[in-house]
Amino acid sequence: xxxxxxxxxxxxxxxxxxxxxxxxxxxxxxxxxxxxxxxxxxxxxxxxxxxxxxxxxxxxxxxxxxxxxxxxxxxxxxxxxxxxxxxxxxxxxxxxxxxxxxxxxxxxxxxxxxxxxxxxxxxxxxxxxxxxxxxxxxxxxxxxxxxxxxxxxxxxxxxxxxxxxxx
Numbered sequence: 191x192x193x194x195x196x197x198x199x200x201x202x203x204x205x206x207x208x209x210x211x212x213x214x215x216x217x218x219x220x221x222x223x224x225x226x227x228x229x230x231x232x233x234x235x236x237x238x239x240x241x242x243x244x245x246x247x248x249x250x251x252x253x254x255x256x257x258x259x260x261x262x263x264x265x266x267x268x269x270x271x272x273x274x275x276x277x278x279x280x281x282x283x284x285x286x287x288x289x290x291x292x293x294x295x296x297x298x299x300x301x302x303x304x305x306x307x308x309x310x311x312x313x314x315x316x317x318x319x320x321x322x323x324x325x326x327x328x329x330x331x332x333x334x335x336x337x338x339x340x341x342x343x344x345x346x347x348x349x350x351x352x353x354x355x356x357x
Contacts, residue, residue, distance in 0.1 A: 235339050235350040238357040240266055243332055247321040260317070262288065273299060274344045291330055291344040294337045305335045331356040 217344050229268065232238035244250065244264060251257075253264040261279035278286040278298045298316075305312045306319030307327030329334070335356035338345040342350035 232345045232357075234345070235335070235342070235353045235357070236270060236344075236346050238353070239335065239339060240269065242357050243328065243336065244269065245327070247325055248323070249321065252322065271348050274346075289340055289344050292341065294340040297340050299334060300340055303328055303333060303336060 213240050222244075232241055244266075249264045250266075253258040253262045255263055255265060263269075263305060273289045276288045278288050280286075280298060286298055287296065288299050294300040301312065302316070302318075302320040304310055304319075306321065307329075310319075312319060321327070327333075335353045338352045338356070339345075342353075
């Protein structure tokens with residue numbers, strides 16, 4: 191009599207772990223921008239964006255409680271509320287939002303990230319692409335993760351489909 195082992199539960203558990211560990215690198219050190227897998231795996235796409243994009247590109251250096259370029263404070267404790275459904279303070283973009291959940295084309299943040307990353311032009315009164323300060327634009331995966339997060343409703347919690355392998 192042969193015994194067979196059902197591997198589907200093991201595969202499901204491995205898949206779940208990979209989703210919960212979004213943006214995680216087991217070889218990360220304490221100085222890494224990526225969360226330590228064993229202690230602080232990103233629980234959501236938003237947390238992964240904070241742990242990779244916002245930190246890596248030093249957004250808080252110019253957007254904080256004392257230096258609010260564009261009227262935007264991106265410190266971790268206030269960033270989400272200052273981005274999602276927040277009215278843009280940038281002149282020339284009309285009545286717009288920094289992040290308009292569901293549509294990256296109506297999200298000024300995405301347009302600025304896209305301009306720097308892909309070299310697309312912004313209207314002159316919108317300033318420059320982001321990040322500034324001589325930093326390179328987001329890589330293709332990071333930009334796509336931002337697009338998917340916004341298109342997915344820009345949730346503060348949960349994993350947006352398609353983002354785990356990008357961040």
